[in-house]
Amino acid sequence: MPKSKKRGGNSGRGAGGQHRNVQPFSDEDASIETMSHCSGFSDPASFTEDVGPEVEEEATQEDLEYKLKGFIDLTLDKSAKTRQAALEGLKNALTSKILFDFILERRMTLTDSIERCIKKGKSDEQCAAAGLACLLCVQLGSGIESEEIFKTLAPVLKKIISDGTANIQTRRACITCLGICCFIVTEDITELYLTMECLENIFxxxxxxxRDTNGISSTHSMMLHISALFTWTLLLTICPVSEVKKKLEMHLHKLPSLLSCDDVNMRIVAGETLALLFELAREMDADFFYEDMEHLSQKLRSLATDGNKHRAKVDKRKQRSVFRDVLRAIEERDFTTETVKFGPERMYIDCWVKKQTYYTFKEILGSGMQYHLQSNEFLRNVFELGPPVMLDAATLKTMKIPRFERVCHLNLIVSPALNLIVYSKLFFLESNFSILSFKQVVLKGTSNSSHFQFILRVGDLELENLDQGVKRSPAILCWMWTVGYLFMDYIQLPPLEILNLGV
Structure with missing residues (x-):
């Protein structure tokens, strides 16, 4: 399971950087008035497009920081749309890159902006600000800097969570933010208990x-309860043994009632929480005995084989898959190991605690989860992966995407038939290079000069009379030449002959 977190550590980046006083803006930061007149910052959405994998490869660190400074300034803009776009741009940057030093110097400014957006913004802006707060703590790790952020934002987050008139999506975002930040930074165990109590009051x-069969179920409030239960379960994984025992006594006999809920997501989260609670209980006591085990097993078995016609097929399929694992975990103490690959490394998810932790952070980091597993010292410490692996030039070269695979992703207007040629080659190269044999590629003009007919034979694969209606545009001719160039070693036709279409 994930390594037990040591509160208040100060070693390495995983525990945060050294504490020092930081001015809200550095000398290089431009004022809001100046930025509002810079055409380069007039459209925040343009930064969102720039901050991605291409920035890592092409833009210099100075260029990236210059754009991020613009984002930080724009979080104070009068326009709500501009502020939200700036927050999203910062989120994209923190998801796709490790920017510890940059945000360490500006953490107070960022925290003030986030607090202002959560207090005064509308739903979408509040959700974006809460998500950015999570990413700040993930980047800074479990140090004093992240703890300062948490102590500043926690009262605001709890106020919104407890406000029954607030937007449901905003409350859910605040629940996730409160739980993630508490998981990362809380040094005071009392604050951990207070946060869990706040979540318990919800779910x-x-x-x-x-129990009240006459109660009116609200889908929106149910989603709020699901988020609270999911986040509460995450925090339970870092509680001391004495507190875990108290929570087991308080909730283990009540949680099975949620398995009868009308909402499939609540049933699934309740089932996974039960599996995790049983796992924790058996770690503390190998002979742990649950009194109502027979009734619980029957309920889980019925959900694992549910064929209720009144439920959607997708929901039933998802539910059956999850509850087969839950039933196996509770009855047989078994867990289906999952493998997560990132770069040259692999991580094995072999318990419910680790699974809960992984999918919680994956929800926050999205597509950047693999990158952070490789480079983020805090996450590597949580999952016991050790220091980041340093790759030499030779290793990086072997991991480089082949040329023909890069060409497949060119933004050209390509017909399905031409894509078929490229991906057929990719498939055979990956499976067995020696069996690759293009017996014949024939391009024939049809009676309609704006269409082609393709006949492709690859080993035993034969696709004939594939009329795809490709127009004779310069882009298509250029692409066909590229395909011919790539395959000229395997097709006994030179590229120019491929372009001889009999026009």
Whole structure:
């Protein structure tokens, strides 16, 4: 399972950087008035497009930081749309790159901007600000800097979470933010307990709802309860043994009632929480005994084989898959190991605690999860991966994407038939290079001069009379020449002959 977190550590980046006083803006930062007149910063959406994998490869660190400074300034803009776009741009940057030093110097400015957006912004802006707060703490790790961010934002987040009139999506985002930041930075165990109590006040309302058959179910409030239960389960994984025992006594006999909930997502989260609770209980006591085991097993078995016609097929398929694993975990103490690949490394998810932690951070980091598993010292410490692996030039070269695979992603207007040629070659190269044999590639003009007919034979693969209606545009001719160039070693036709279409 993930390594137990040591509160208040100060060693390495995983525990945060050294504490020092930082001015809200450096000398290089431009004022809001100046930035509003710079055409380069007039459209925040343009930064969102720039901050991605291409920035890592092409833009210099100075260029990236210059753009991010513009984002930070734009979080104070009068326009709500501009502020939200700036927040999203910062989120994209923190997801795709490690920017520890940059945000360390500007953490107070960022925290003030986030707090202002959460307090005064509308739903979408509040959600974006809460997501950015999570990413700040993920980048800074479990040090004093992240703890300062948490102590500043926690009262605001709890106020919104407890506000029944607030937007449901905003409350869900605040629940996730509060839980993630607490998981990362809380040194005071009392604050951890208070956060869990705040979440319990939300999801325990579902216990009463299940007992009250006359109650009116609200989909929106149910989603709020699901988020609270999911986040509460994450925090339970870092509680001391004594607190875990208290929570087991308090919730283990109540959680099975949520398995009868009408919402499939609540049933799934409740089932996974039960599996995790049983795992923790058996770690503390190998002979752990649950009194109502027979009834619980019957309920789980019925959900694992549910064929209710009144439920959507997608929901039933998802539910059956999850509850087969839950049933196996509770009855047989078994767990289906999952493998996560990132770069040259692999991580094995071999318990419910590790699975809960992984998918929580994956929800926050999205497509950047693999990159952070490779480079983020805090996450590597959580999952016990050790220091980041340093790759030499030779290793990086072997990991480089082949030329023909890069060509497949060119933004050209390509017909399905031409794509078929490229991906057929890719498939055979990856499976067995020696069996690759293009017996014949024939391009014949049809009676309609604006269309082609393709006949492709690759070993035993034969596709004939494939009329794709490709127009004779310069882009298509250029692409066909590229295909011919790539395959000229395997096709006994020179590129120019391929372009001889009999026009």
């Amino acid at each position: 325990t309302k579902s216990y009463q709802r299940e």
